Amino acid sequence: MTAAPTTGPDATTEQAALDADGSDPGWRELFVVPPAEGGPYPQAAYLVGNSLGLQPVATRADILADLDSWGRFGVEGFFDGERPWQSYPQRFAASMAGLIGAGPAETVIMNSLTVNLHLMMASFYRPRGERVRIVVEDNTFPSDSYAVRSQARWHGLDPDDAVVRLRPRPGEHHLRTDDVVDLLRREGPTVALVLLGAVNYHSGQLMDIPAITRATREAGAVSGWDLAHAAGNIPLQLHDWDVDFAVWCMYKYLNSGPGAPGGAFVHERHVDDPAMPRLEGWWGTDAAVRFRMDAIPQPPPTADAWQVSTPSALGLSPMRAALDLFETVGMTTLRERSIRLTGYLERVLDDIAASRPLTVITPRDPQQRGCQLSVRIDQGDAGEVARRLRHEHGVITDFREPDIVRAAPVPLYSTYHDCWRFADALTRLLP
Template identity: 65%
Template structure:
């Protein structure tokens, strides 16, 4: 039979009363099972919840289209022609960048490709691309295709850094040691800021410095870092970065992504880049010149005019981050994830479950990744039971990882208690 947690449900409720978060600003799905009306939602690392303000603000943009037609480009409440500029400042503040270094556009992998056109320039013996072995598949596909595009064999050109035998996460010193030994062969280092599988937060400034000291360009995929952990891309000297906004930035499925190019690269005429309608100076755009006149900002990497109705939800979400502040959210995140870890510590010594995410809060975001061992059942089946029997939504990465991400904007201490209580019940029944 299930043994109740030492930490009581009442204690979790008291913690929520003292540290309430911002759940009221979001639509929380109803529970699909269990005895609580709302889902305990831990899948914001896959898709964030919808802010309540999104619908009305999106409808206002749609109403301008109905009312104004083409004149909405200049006369809408939020004119469409410069609309993307409304997102630039908040996005820059979120990732620790200058406004001129930041642009919201496209989707994540499209942005990575556009940036690699500029920053992956193999020549001589310096041809290799370095990623982590557990990189998200789209990053693996992207770098392999870039290698092939340059006439290289991706099996030779792409280096996949692996943890030490018996370990789940990369050590910073091992990345640094590799770059010290092999850096003369590396053209580009492009790692995930927070690993999607393990939840490990990489030491972005230290690895950036090591890569650049070896003569390589260093870029970052921040899909699981933006909106999750504080970033200082400008001060850290990162060459480029890209991120999506449908996870921790709560901008909707397939939402527009962001890109960063460090100030030192802006306006460099020798830097190759793909160009299109929105890559040229806005003040001369309608002169319809045949040759682009790119601005000395990250806007020069734009290709197409932005989709207004996709930008609206990003703007709405970024306003929340501006209002609340990523530093305050990070502090609450550490409290929530620490509490979740404390509860898991009660059950994991006698259960076939292992937390593979680093225990040091400085080396992780909000996500804890649980390896489901023999005796606890299939990971996918466990996640299904958590949802349909207990109203706890997690997600699975096969073969054996269940990811649990208490998002500080809308997750609660009671959610964490529910998740671990339900997990203990499911595993006890399986055993």
């Protein structure tokens, strides 16, 4: 077998992209790729796995198998058959733990991201005295912003005062780690929670999770991370980095289907803390006594204690094929290909940026980004550009207000030719 190249091609021609796909092919054949709506190619150049990952080919059979179990066993499908549903959350949490650098006891699959964020903040955001503030990025994902503001109001605080929004320096696109650390050193006694996106959804910046987490703990605050754009995109070591909690969704880079249940991480030092408050439900009590319906819950000494209600077997079903792929390929291999692929996309965009009104606002250092590049359209309507990319050229990206087109060459299934098609289409659409 020929060894994979250490970098993508230097040449930015179509033939160079096709040659690179021959030597560094990825695993595209294991996914269902949508047809192109426009352009000369039959398949879409799908560069929007940062919003919804593609369907693994094996997913259909897994869902049908669970439908068959429902038909054959009814409610006993939770306990009978080859794949009892009751064990799904733990089975998938064990696989997920390896992707985020956690132990299975620190990982739980449940709910959706924002629901999990509220459940985590119910435990970890406990404002007292002057320590009431929540630190977020100014351009954090809107749902996170809504959640932290509502938590501040829930505690009787004015969210405009309690929520601190970090902004890049004037003229810059990214937060500097030193600026975050400096704020925590200056104002740490007023900070209760630092909640940042590990990879910012808008700019694609990968934050320095270990350094910011360390500064947060030194300030006496709680460190929480939104991994929506990080899980399955970059290697993570949440346990070793001493993160307090994290939440994520499974439908972006983790390819588990639209609206798939999400996940949460709780560091082991918290899972067996009897003083830790939680919002509780029957699925968060020990499985051995769950059906006794005791008036007093008996939570296990694991992150499962944060579960509230019965998980959706059909919602969890697509995770099997998706997580099996990650276990087979390995996050290290994926990250290496991601750096090559995203580096090539950056080069082809650089080629046209000199003569077209666009700017890549994602950090150029591969260690400060995942696979997403955010392209600012400096003249014209970025939303219209994204629409025409899809309908006229078969290139699927997405638009973020006010002027950003995001493109994410996902290493599992994107190709160098996809990247070339994106750049080629931009040269035709931008004056």
